[in-house]
Amino acid sequence: MGETNARHSGARALFNRVHGLKSGNILIVFVAIQVIAIGASLAFPQDFRYLSTSNLQVLFRSIPTLGIIAMGVNLLMISGEFDLSVGSTFALASLVMAKLFNAGTPLIVAILAAIAIGIMIGGVNGYIVVKSNVPSFIITLGSMWFWRGIVLLVSQASNEAFNPGPGMDAVFTASIGPVQVQFLWFVAIAIICWFFLERHKLGNHIFATGGNVNAARALGINVKRIKMMNFMILGALASLSGIISTTRVNNVSPIQGEGLELQAIAACVIGGTALMGGRGSVLGAFLGAALLFTVQDVLLLLRAPGYYLRLFVGLIIILAVVLNEILRKK
């Protein structure tokens, strides 16, 4: 009896400790869904193949495309801004890389040019936002259509093949057991973002800028530079995600990346990032992206029709925002 009570109080203490973390809520939800999915998979191994190698490979391959972008979106949202043009950046960077490579440019130059395109688009977005004081939501909505138009123009609305060879595949898309290299890229970027946000003075300035922009300015923080920096980091990460994704499918589609911007915002919001800025965590955005794909994967394994996915994602976003708001007020 006493042992049972001690075990219960230990579990409660652990729950309270996890709940007290910045990303405690999403962590609890994520672990609960994993426990249910793994339990169901062990109970019904033939009907629900969640733990099969092929399913795990699908998950580890799918999550990084969105997850890497979500890392940048998270930084930008914490500083109080949005970028709706990341899907277009994702496509344009991939297209530029493929076009340059197919024209005979060395691969490394094509990759660097793709990253530079992303940084440039982010820089232009950021510059217009901080100079005009027009909400970034509007500026980047325009930017999203503009750069998508450039993608369609340059590609002539046709696919572009990209076959860089085994070297690039090994760096970006090879498999190590069930784990794909692109997932390791995602984890590495998340760790770098965590150190940057939580342990570097610029991370402190990002929270200050989104938390109270007037206070940050009065404390001598160059809030415009912080926002510009975040737009550029996001541009670079959107490009990197495009490069990895294109290497995986050996092809650039002119409509690739459409909808990624909203999915990335959804991943961050589910992970506890505040829409008004000032709050958020790298682990939260990481788990938010992973959770979106886990739900999608579970629905596919259950052979649910495709429209269930949107229905569930919509519900999760609404629940996450409402729950975060209730907890914030508490």
Next chain:
Amino acid sequence: MSDTSRTDIKAAPQREQTPYIEMRNITKYYGGTIRALHDVNFRINRREIVGLVGDNGAGKSTLIKIISGVLQPTEGQIFVEGKETKFSSSKVAMQNGIETIYQDMNLIDCMDIMRNIFCGRETTTSMGFLDLKEMQERAMHLLKNEVTIEGIRSPEQLVGNLSGGQKQAVSIARAMFFKNQVLLLDEPTSALSVRETQAFLNHIQRLREEGLSIVLVTHNIFHAYQVADRFFLLSQGECVLDVDKSETDIDELTKIIVAH
């Protein structure tokens, strides 16, 4: 007692010491046409509390923003210990020992006390990474030995969960921590309860005794009268009174303020 019908500028006696901050002939226009300040001469002596009073739109906030480097004057000069200095940004003003605590107290609710105290002036390693251990120890020392704030147990408490008085104290703790010379307090008592206000007024008197100069911007002349050594009254962007406390009283001050 002085003539209570007086409304002209009455200059406080010039002290022998060089003021820590002296502003000469400060004029500020917004958008080239809206005049916020006209030919204002303002000084802040060492170990002095100045009550900066005036109605809404009198120019108090503009003057504070110019001293704190947020705004630059259209005309006029600023001297720090007799040396002309341009306050081109709030960072420059802070480097000259001036800390401003605005109505919203310049705190970031979503960050803890320690990160708020060091925000913008973090203790870092060579790569810019935070030296959290050092920051924590210094914040703990500050809260334990220099500025004791009732109800605060740890520098890791979230600022958003503190009361108005506690937030005010954290703002002041931050200013003290960086050994600032001048504290500009913009309507500091507006969010405080009666008890918190009294504690706050006692606290700034202690700060003056410790060597700080303080500019107290307030609508409430009774609060200013309790602690200020000098009163500076602005009306429609112009100085209408600059007087030592020893040369006036609360009735006279009230009448002049009402008259303007």
